[in-house]
Amino acid sequence: MAIPRQKMPAQDPVERVGNFKEVNLGLTPEQAQQEALRCIQCKDPVCIAGCPVNIKIDQFIKLIAEGDFMGAVRKIKEDNVLPSICGRVCPQEDQCEKVCVIGKKHEPVAIGNLERFVGDYERTSGQKIDPKIAPPTGKKVAVVGSGPAGLSCANDLAQYGHKVVVFEALHELGGVLMYGIPEFRLPKEIVREELDGLRRMGIEFRTDVVVGRTITIDELMEEEGFDAVFIGVGAGLPWFMGIPGENLVGVLAANEFLTRVNLMKAYDFLKSSDTPVFDCKGKNVAVFGGGNTAMDAVRTAKRLGAEHAYIVYRRSEKEMPAREEEIHNAKEEGIEFLLLTTPLEFVGDEKAWLTGAKCQKMELGEPDDSGRRRPVPVEGSEYILPIDMAIISIGNGPNPLIHQTTPDIEVSKRETIVVDVNTMQTSKENVYAGGDIVTGGATVILAMGAGRKAAAAINEKLGGTAKNFNEW
Amino acid sequence: MYRIVSAIFLAENIKKFEIEAPMIAKKRKAGQFVIIRIDQNGERIPLTIADSDPEKGTITIIAQGVGKSTRELNCKEAGDSIADVVGPLGTPSHIENFGTAISIGGGVGTAIAYPTAAALKEAGNYVITINGARSKDLVILEDEMKAVSDEAYITTDDGSYGFHGFVTQKLQELIDSGKKIDFVLAIGPIPMMKAVADVTRPYGIKTVVSLNPIMIDGTGMCGGCRVTVGGEIKFGCIDGPEFDAHQVDFKNLADRNRIYQHEEKEANDTFAHECNLTRQA
Ligand SMILES: Cc1cc2nc3c(=O)[nH]c(=O)nc-3n(C[C@H](O)[C@H](O)[C@H](O)COP(=O)(O)OP(=O)(O)OC[C@H]3O[C@@H](n4cnc5c(N)ncnc54)[C@H](O)[C@@H]3O)c2cc1C
Numbered sequence: 001m002a003i004p005r006q007k008m009p010a011q012d013p014v015e016r017v018g019n020f021k022e023v024n025l026g027l028t029p030e031q032a033q034q035e036a037l038r039c040i041q042c043k044d045p046v047c048i049a050g051c052p053v054n055i056k057i058d059q060f061i062k063l064i065a066e067g068d069f070m071g072a073v074r075k076i077k078e079d080n081v082l083p084s085i086c087g088r089v090c091p092q093e094d095q096c097e098k099v100c101v102i103g104k105k106h107e108p109v110a111i112g113n114l115e116r117f118v119g120d121y122e123r124t125s126g127q128k129i130d131p132k133i134a135p136p137t138g139k140k141v142a143v144v145g146s147g148p149a150g151l152s153c154a155n156d157l158a159q160y161g162h163k164v165v166v167f168e169a170l171h172e173l174g175g176v177l178m179y180g181i182p183e184f185r186l187p188k189e190i191v192r193e194e195l196d197g198l199r200r201m202g203i204e205f206r207t208d209v210v211v212g213r214t215i216t217i218d219e220l221m222e223e224e225g226f227d228a229v230f231i232g233v234g235a236g237l238p239w240f241m242g243i244p245g246e247n248l249v250g251v252l253a254a255n256e257f258l259t260r261v262n263l264m265k266a267y268d269f270l271k272s273s274d275t276p277v278f279d280c281k282g283k284n285v286a287v288f289g290g291g292n293t294a295m296d297a298v299r300t301a302k303r304l305g306a307e308h309a310y311i312v313y314r315r316s317e318k319e320m321p322a323r324e325e326e327i328h329n330a331k332e333e334g335i336e337f338l339l340l341t342t343p344l345e346f347v348g349d350e351k352a353w354l355t356g357a358k359c360q361k362m363e364l365g366e367p368d369d370s371g372r373r374r375p376v377p378v379e380g381s382e383y384i385l386p387i388d389m390a391i392i393s394i395g396n397g398p399n400p401l402i403h404q405t406t407p408d409i410e411v412s413k414r415e416t417i418v419v420d421v422n423t424m425q426t427s428k429e430n431v432y433a434g435g436d437i438v439t440g441g442a443t444v445i446l447a448m449g450a451g452r453k454a455a456a457a458i459n460e461k462l463g464g465t466a467k468n469f470n471e472w
Numbered sequence: 473m474y475r476i477v478s479a480i481f482l483a484e485n486i487k488k489f490e491i492e493a494p495m496i497a498k499k500r501k502a503g504q505f506v507i508i509r510i511d512q513n514g515e516r517i518p519l520t521i522a523d524s525d526p527e528k529g530t531i532t533i534i535a536q537g538v539g540k541s542t543r544e545l546n547c548k549e550a551g552d553s554i555a556d557v558v559g560p561l562g563t564p565s566h567i568e569n570f571g572t573a574i575s576i577g578g579g580v581g582t583a584i585a586y587p588t589a590a591a592l593k594e595a596g597n598y599v600i601t602i603n604g605a606r607s608k609d610l611v612i613l614e615d616e617m618k619a620v621s622d623e624a625y626i627t628t629d630d631g632s633y634g635f636h637g638f639v640t641q642k643l644q645e646l647i648d649s650g651k652k653i654d655f656v657l658a659i660g661p662i663p664m665m666k667a668v669a670d671v672t673r674p675y676g677i678k679t680v681v682s683l684n685p686i687m688i689d690g691t692g693m694c695g696g697c698r699v700t701v702g703g704e705i706k707f708g709c710i711d712g713p714e715f716d717a718h719q720v721d722f723k724n725l726a727d728r729n730r731i732y733q734h735e736e737k738e739a740n741d742t743f744a745h746e747c748n749l750t751r752q753a
């Protein structure tokens with residue numbers, strides 16, 4: 001292979017820890033075309049099956065190679081209306097790029113970077129490509145939650161010609177894209193712009209509506225006249241560890257920390273935001289966990305001025321669920337990794353403020369159910385790690401609100417909503433669900449795939465015709 | 473945007489607003505609250521729904537200006553708008569006919585207790601209300617409370633009106649008088665709620681308090697509002713805000729509410745400064 005994988009320019013690590021601006025800067029048009037030429041246009045493009053929404057990868061890449069960037073936009077949008085977002089946050093290394101044939105001998109084609117390029121090209125070109133909408137069917141569908149699952153479901157339903165209203169509990173749309181994933185990985189302006197595309201399709205968005213409190217699912221169908229409901233409320237309820245001292249002042253969930261900083265812009269406190277966040281300047285901050293959320297939280301703490309920002313994880317780096325790229329970025333930014341370490345308790349001063357975490361070293365034992373080697377404590381290895389703030393990032397569970405107020409929707413032992421895997425229908429007639437509320441914390445693109453699948457099933461149920469995505 | 477229909481001061485620094493929010497007005501129950509955000513830069517703060525008018529599509533909130541956001545809110549007038557009002561949030565008060573129920577409100581807590589006191593009356597309880605204020609000019613909702621109580625008492629710390637002393641002293645007096653008391657609701661500053669819990673505990677009187685932890689989303693997704701009740705972690709916004717007073721770890725709540733003390737002061741000072749600037753202009 002003559003052409004090397006094009007390297008995306010990025011902000012210098014030293015500079016970027018001082019700001020919340022995006023780290024990766026995107027491929028130039030020349031780079032994108034070069035990268036597109038690396039794709040050998042396989043007869044049987046296996047990459048497509050690696051993508052949960054089956055983007056016609058070979059075709060959009062070909063259009064880039066030919067310099068027809070708007071054509072590439074159109075092609076991607078047949079399957080994914082949020083390319084600027086997915087190109088940034090999808091774990092391509094585990095999906096499309098993992099199976100790309102070039103990857104067998106060389107580095108795989110940078111499919112994600114190309115998708116991002118295409119999405120950004122449209123947003124900055126001044127031209128808009130909006131999907132064709134089928135004639136109105138007269139049917140109304142309510143989508144609960146405006147995260148990736150709800151957005152993709154709403155998009156497809158609108159294209160089928162149904163009237164779609166999205167209900168969102170928060171004051172901003174986007175779910176985790178808005179409150180979870182930080183500005184330096186996914187600028188919020190991009191999320192807003194991609195959402196504008198959905199607005200142009202006639203989808204109605206209603207923020208400040210907590211389904212289960214403001215209105216119930218039964219009321220949506222019986223009083224507001226919705227023919228079907230899609231539930232995409234995510235899994236946003238943070239888990240705590242249940243160890244002593246967890247209620248000390250300075251111990252908080254990653255969700256709280258990230259919501260304050262991202263959604264409420266607390267990094268700009270006293271200027272454009274009234275929401276405070278724990279003052280990290282010159283402090284020691286430890287994040288407990290090893291997923292994307294933990295990486296986002298620790299890098300955020302560093303940007304807020306933390307002197308030491310630690311990741312404390314009970315297994316080794318190999319087992320970390322976070323994206324490789326983000327672990328790499330975190331290391332570049334001076335994040336300190338305390339691996340094979342687990343907290344036993346938090347300790348504080350007489351005013352109940354956190355002063356440290358009593359930690360224990362671990363070693364890897366036999367593999368457990370998940371196939372990962374189980375960490376076992378090393379006797380006598382306890383020590384106190386002095387910290388001023390502890391951010392808990394050990395995962396989230398489903399919020400019980402919907403279940404409590406709509407008891408005829410069946411949930412599993414873990415409180416996730418049970419659905420038919422082919423149609424995403426719940427145990428309740430005309431009610432569908434998808435995304436993290438069904439799977440537990442997963443990925444943006446899997447949530448979008450679930451939303452699309454549900455949209456197709458809802459359309460069939462409502463007697464809509466099959467749409468032709470290609471006809472625009 | 474949510475339009476303010478009326479805005480009047482009930483006492484110095486305590487203002488009552490009627491806000492257009494039809495869905496919430498229709499749905500809300502006693503004990504529930506809303507989260508509001510004043511404008512694009514605003515923080516999300518919780519305020520109890522003191523009353524509602526489903527016909528008019530309005531809810532009533534009563535806010536005491538204690539820091540930047542509530543003081544900014546209290547600058548709003550009828551005709552102005554608020555960017556976001558979300559609700560009704562929280563689990564409604566558990567209402568039943570207990571027999572004799574005492575509702576105790578301290579300061580702006582009186583406004584928070586009012587809807588629940590009204591619901592207790594509605595459910596057939598013999599309702600006694602004790603509402604405390606620092607002094608006479610800070611007494612709020614006197615007529616409203618009277619209208620929903622069989623006996624209504626006002627206490628003032630300085631004795632300028634009603635009973636001279638704390639709400640807990642009045643409560644102790646009622647208990648000592650041999651009255652059979654089946655239920656106590658106490659809402660106000662944390663030390664007051666703790667003191668009420670301490671008074672009723674030895675008598676085994678079922679006592680409920682409405683907690684005021686720091687909240688952000690109010691929907692159960694951040695854990696910022698967590699409180700310790702009976703040794704377990706509970707989310708104030710989902711499981712509460714009302715909890716069994718005898719199980720609540722008040723010290724932990726008071727400690728945790730101090731986390732942003734420094735930032736709150738900074739925000740408050742900046743706001744004062746801005747106010748002065750506009751006043752000069
Ligand atoms: C910090 C963080 C970083 C992540 N990084 C990545 C990454 O790099 N790549 C990746 O692929 N995945 C990542 N994920 C996971 C990914 O974001 C989620 O899997 C995905 O967002 C799930 O989508 P969803 O639509 O199911 O739910 P969500 O995105 O959670 O959206 C649910 C929406 O529903 C709303 N809602 C909840 N309850 C109600 C209700 N009762 N009424 C109305 N609205 C309600 C919520 O406010 C929210 O807006 C990350 C997650 C987090 C937390």
Ligand SMILES: Cc1cc2nc3c(=O)[nH]c(=O)nc-3n(C[C@H](O)[C@H](O)[C@H](O)COP(=O)(O)OP(=O)(O)OC[C@H]3O[C@@H](n4cnc5c(N)ncnc54)[C@H](O)[C@@H]3O)c2cc1C
Nearest residue numbers: 517518519520535536539540541542684685686687729736
């Ligand atoms: C369920 C609930 C119902 C409430 N109902 C009312 C009411 O009806 N009327 C009323 O006047 N007050 C009520 N409060 C209290 C009110 O939310 C706070 O006074 C307000 O948030 C203070 O904001 P600030 O910026 O003006 O003051 P700040 O200077 O920021 O804070 C002053 C104090 O208020 C508390 N506080 C600050 N931010 C928050 C927050 N986001 N959430 C909760 N508490 C906070 C802290 O303990 C702090 O010490 C209620 C609180 C809760 C939790």
Ligand code: SF4
Nearest residue numbers: 039040042047100101
């Ligand atoms: S597998 Fe790789 S080389 Fe083949 S079509 Fe897909 S991206 Fe191109």
Ligand code: FES
Nearest residue numbers: 690692694695709
């Ligand atoms: S306020 Fe966030 S969980 Fe209660």
